[in-house]
Amino acid sequence: MTFDILTLFPGMFSGFFSESIVGNALARGLLGIGIHNIRDYATDRHRVTDDYPYGGGAGMVMKVEPLAACIEEIKSQRPAAKVILTTPRGRTLDHGLARELAAEEGLIIICGRYEGVDERVRELFVDMEVSIGDFVLSGGEPAAVVIVDAVARLLPGVLGCGESAADDSFANGLLEYPQYTRPPEFRGLAVPPVLLSGNHREIARWRRRESLRKTFMTRPELLESVCVTDDDARFIDELRTGGGDGE
Numbered sequence: 399m400t401f402d403i404l405t406l407f408p409g410m411f412s413g414f415f416s417e418s419i420v421g422n423a424l425a426r427g428l429l430g431i432g433i434h435n436i437r438d439y440a441t442d443r444h445r446v447t448d449d450y451p452y453g454g455g456a457g458m459v460m461k462v463e464p465l466a467a468c469i470e471e472i473k474s475q476r477p478a479a480k481v482i483l484t485t486p487r488g489r490t491l492d493h494g495l496a497r498e499l500a501a502e503e504g505l506i507i508i509c510g511r512y513e514g515v516d517e518r519v520r521e522l523f524v525d526m527e528v529s530i531g532d533f534v535l536s537g538g539e540p541a542a543v544v545i546v547d548a549v550a551r552l553l554p555g556v557l558g559c560g561e562s563a564a565d566d567s568f569a570n571g572l573l574e575y576p577q578y579t580r581p582p583e584f585r586g587l588a589v590p591p592v593l594l595s596g597n598h599r600e601i602a603r604w605r606r607r608e609s610l611r612k613t614f615m616t617r618p619e620l621l622e623s624v625c626v627t628d629d630d631a632r633f634i635d636e637l638r639t640g641g642g643d644g645e
């Protein structure tokens with residue numbers, strides 16, 4: 399899969415994309431990332447990429463011509479790629495959307511600036527507007543990084559054998575259960591004994607219940623769209639009535 403990012407600040411991406419899981423996947427050729435400086439597509443002497451809004455008001459608006467030239471050049475190489483604009487007005491990114499995007503051949507991600515992008519960019523080129531949450535960033539670059547990271551880890555082969563997207567928070571609609579590694583005790587806090595027991599059935603049950611507990615405590619609305627077993631339902635009832643502490 400390819401990701402093409404259109405930005406006024408190309409320097410923001412180099413560190414992030416050269417490290418860790420995305421950096422590794424890039425080095426192994428499992429995905430491609432192109433960073434495109436929108437300013438390179440401005441044709442006037444000063445390479446202007448934004449201008450005052452018609453009708454007045456604060457801030458500047460990203461101009462249509464440089465973006466159009468940039469998008470059209472990339473599209474000529476990747477006609478099937480989907481064009482995304484990062485904006486707080488967009489559909490909020492969640493695991494379901496990350497999965498939808500991971501099924502695309504390529505994404506062309508336009509990093510908008512929060513004051514705005516000329517509406518004709520949307521009308522002519524944008525397939526989907528995506529927000530990463532109900533807050534305002536100074537620009538869409540961090541949102542592009544978030545989108546690439548969330549989508550890339552779902553691509554075949556990107557996570558190593560020891561890692562799994564299947565256990566991620568949200569993959570089954572629940573938040574992830576707590577994880578521990580050595581030592582077995584630190585400052586009086588012991589690893590739950592069941593995790594040291596070697597009993598895989600009990601470990602799976604404990605993890606399921608801790609996922610339910612975490613979700614119940616912090617994101618109870620997620621429980622409404624989760625497939626629950628009879629055992630889950632009993633445990634959720636216990637949580638509701640203030641129980642669910644012990645086994």
Ligand code: ADE
Pocket residue numbers: 484485486510511512528529530531532533534535536537538541
């Ligand atoms: N640009 C500014 N704020 C944003 C947000 N919350 N999500 C995506 N792009 C943005």
